[in-house]
Amino acid sequence: MNKLLNYIIVILLYTFTSISAHAVGTESVKSSNPISGDATAIEEGKTLYRANCAYCHGLRANGKGRGLPKSANLRKFKRGYTAFVSAVVNGYKRMPAWGGMGPLEYEQINAIGAYLETMAKEGANWEDEE
Amino acid sequence: MIKVILSMLIFLSFLTKANADVTNNDLLAEPGDDWLHTNGNHAAHRFSPLNQINDSNAGNLSIDWIYSTGGQTNAQGPVIEHDNMLFYAQDNQLHAIDAITGMNIWRYDHEIPEDFGGQFNPFFTGKHRGVAIAGSTVYMLSTECSIVALNYKTGDEVYSYKIDRPxxxxxxxxxxxxxxxCTSNPVAIPGKLIVPMNATDTGGLQGYVHAHSLETGERLWAAPMIPQPGEPGADTWPGDSRIYGGAGPWMAGTYDHELKTYFTGTANAYPWNPYGERQGAGSEGNNANVGAAAIVAVDTDTGKVKWRYTVVPGDPWDYDAQHTPILVDINNQTTVVQANKTGYMHYLDAVTGKFLQAPQIADKITWANGYDTDGNPIWSQAVPQEGVEVIVWPSLLGSVNMSPAAYNPQTEMIYLPRREAPMAYTLEKVQVTSNVRNLGAAFEIGPDDVDKQVNSAHNIKDGSEAWRTEVNKGGDSGGMLTTAGNLTIFSTQGGQINVVNATTGQILYTFDTNSNSDAAAVTYLANGKQHIAFTFGGLPQFGTAGSSNPVNNGGVIVSLSVK
Known part of the structure; x- marks a missing residue:
């Protein structure tokens, strides 16, 4: 039931972000994140990222933390924003739902995404396909 | 005719090993034909007196067999050997394997509770760093800390006892x-099973060493790693900070039967951020948070703590001192020797816990300039304010992390599996979810171009380095084994088996398994022949970019001998 609810929320979010897909984050990466580029959100996202994600993905998001070996390099993330939210909520491959760290509000996930976009490397993509 | 007699002798030797329960004397003895303890003996020497394989013939080693464990997690446990059987735990399964043929004899599957979860689940689920054996029973600790006791011959359950902690x-x-x-192996001593109880990085509930009945699993005593009210050092934990202060032992310790004492290292203080209630920051040298990042001695008759020596007071760096201490007689003094994350190797008097020396073993250390004569670190790097990023050597993965060392009484050298790498490190505000405090810190290991493995030999008396081998890739070896054949045996992080001359470090034999290496080798005599067994599999070690070591799951045990 919990998973079903998560899927519904992700679908709703996808609808929302699709409508808001005009948002473009940094100069180097396009994003469907509705708060992409928001300075306040980026600052909040930095704190949230370090508290919830950095243990596995590393301080600089290179995938070189301690928790889960072979964690993804999030600076090269290219599967689009909805896939990012889905991975956080439902887990992805060896990463459990919420990274095993407990639920976050959707605004908080957006903020983490906004922060990660600022560290994106060439080839990264945070924009959903139309 | 000679062949017939030889065959009969081998058969007879098989019969004498067969049907033999493990006695108290067996547990206390040095390893001979068998390898009964994860670390060889109670002093954790990982030294075998076997010399059938030696520095003159090691170049002729070849593979006997390979056993697939089907493991989904990192293979972190060596096998133990008894009665021509190997015992191995991974993913809450216990395997019994024919030591001669590599064929499976039985396998036991333990189910962990459905609601098991919490922080960093993949960090620890399904990991076991060995098993124990006593009498006719082999013991495994499951992830949720049940003692799984099985008849070693049949795999039939004797009992499964859930330890009474959440x-x-x-x-x-x-x-x-x-x-x-639980990720450690239990340690079998006469009459007791010693169990490290750790909750440090899942919210910080304080650590204990438990003793349990070998026959029923019931708890006999619990020794707190953090001093309780009334104990020396209790006042170094302000307010209620001890309740979530961490300091869990998460590696097996060592045991001295004469002193009736168990020695263990403990994890970091929790949360990592020292600016909160535990008041670790700003107390450099003032002996804050006693018992965390420490070496602790426990009376095995009573469960009372005899002494605690804190390696990193107020620990702000996640410098657990969890590494299995080695007990060595130096100048007629039983000495606890522990190489650890700090970049130093600590020597303590086993009876009193008195600090003796801490020679530097790491190539580069930024956080301290050695230790003073009282055993306090001489701090050289200030604890950063929250949000300020600093570079620290060694990284929190340590100079020496969890892979075991080995001590060879013939060469009088200790062999260390080291990693030379820095970390970018920052402290953050502690956040709470489901009553679980997070670390309050973030970090990253590397960069890659300076991250390397060093396997080195050090003279036991003063810690000076005698020789080394290096690999310019991140990670550390699975740990060390050394033998009376003047051999030291280890595998690199990429799964390269190395058999080297214990005195000089000259490489005598290598074999690439192209796998992850998180476990040390063992050696034993089976059917009259000395074998060396390695365990491989899993994912590249923490802090290692996947691209630098592109191996994946697939645990195997590899047995070698000289034909």
Missing amino acids: YPRQFETTADGNGYF
């Missing part, structure tokens, strides 16, 4: 996700 719960379904998890 395990981490899924955040989504609980108001309190704090809990203990």
Whole structure:
């Protein structure tokens, strides 16, 4: 039931972000994140990222933390924003739902995404396909 | 004719090993034909007196067999050997394997509770760093800390005893996700099974060493790693900070039967951020948070703590001192020797805990300039304010992390599996989910171009380096084994088996398994022939970019001998 609810929320979010897909984050990466580029959100996202994600993905998001070996390099993330939210909520491959760290509000996930976009490397993509 | 007699002798030797329960004397003895303890003997020497394989013939080693464990997690446990059988735990399964043929004899599957969860679940689920054996029973600790006791010959369950402490719960379904998890091997001593109880990085519930009945699993005593009110050092934990202060032992310790004492290292103080209630920051040298990042001696008759020596007071760096201490007689003094994350190797008097020396073993250390004569670190790097990023050597993965060392009484050298790498490190505000405090810190290991493995030999008396081999890739070896054949044996992080001359470090034999290496080798005599067994499999070690070591799951045990 919990998973079903998560899927519904992700679908709703996808609808929302699709409508808001005009948002473009940094100069180097396009994003469907509705708060992409928001300075306040980026600052909040930095704190949230370090508290919830950095243990596995590393301080600089290179995938070189301690928790889960072979964690993804999030600076090269290219599967689009909805896939990012889905991975956080439902887990992805060896990463459990919420990274095993407990639920976050959707605004908080957006903020983490906004922060990660600022560290994106060439080839990264945070924009959903139309 | 000679062949017939030889065959009969081998058969007879098989018969004498067969049907033999493991006695107290066996547990206390040095390893001979068998390898009964994860670390060889109670002093954790990982030294075998066998010399059938030696520095003159090691170049002729070849593979006997390979056993697939089907493991989904990192293979972190060596096998133990008894009665021509190997015992191995991974993913909450215990395997019994024919030591001669590599064929499976039996396998036991333990189910962990459905609501097991909490922080960093993949960090620890399904990991076991060995098993123990006593009498006719082999013992495994499950992830949620049940003692799984099985008849070693049949695999039939003798009992499964859930240790009476909470395990981490899924955040989504609980108001309190704090809990203990087990990744260590238990240690069998006469009459008791010693169990490290750790909850440090799942919210920080304080650590204990437990003793349990070998026959029933019931708890006999619990020794707190953090001093309790009335004990020396209790006042170094302000307020209620001890309750979530961490300091869990998460590696097996060592045991001295004469002193009736168990020696263990403990994890970091929790949260990592020292600016909160535990007041670790700003107390450099003032002996804050006694018992965390420490070496602790426990009376095995009573469970009372005899002494605690804190390696990193107020620990702000996640410098657990969890590495299995080695007991060595130096100048007629039983000495606890522990190489650890700090970049130093600590020597303590086993009876009193008095600090003796801490020679530097790491190539580069930024956080301290050695230790003073009282055993306090001479701090050289200030604890950063929250949000300020600093570079620290060694990284929190240590100079020496969890892979075991080995001590060879013939060469009088200790062999260390080291990693030379820095970390970018920052302290953050502690956040709480489901009553679980997070670390309050973030970090990253590397960069890659300076991250390397060093396997080195050090003179036991003063810690000076005698020789080394290096690999310019991140990670550390699975640990060390050394033998009376003047051999030291280890595998690199990429799974390269190395057999080297114990005195000089000259490489005598290598074999690439192209796998992950998180476990040390063991050696034993089976059917009259000396074998060396390695365990491989899993994912590249923490802090290692996947691209630098592109191996994946697939645990195997590899046995070698000289034909």
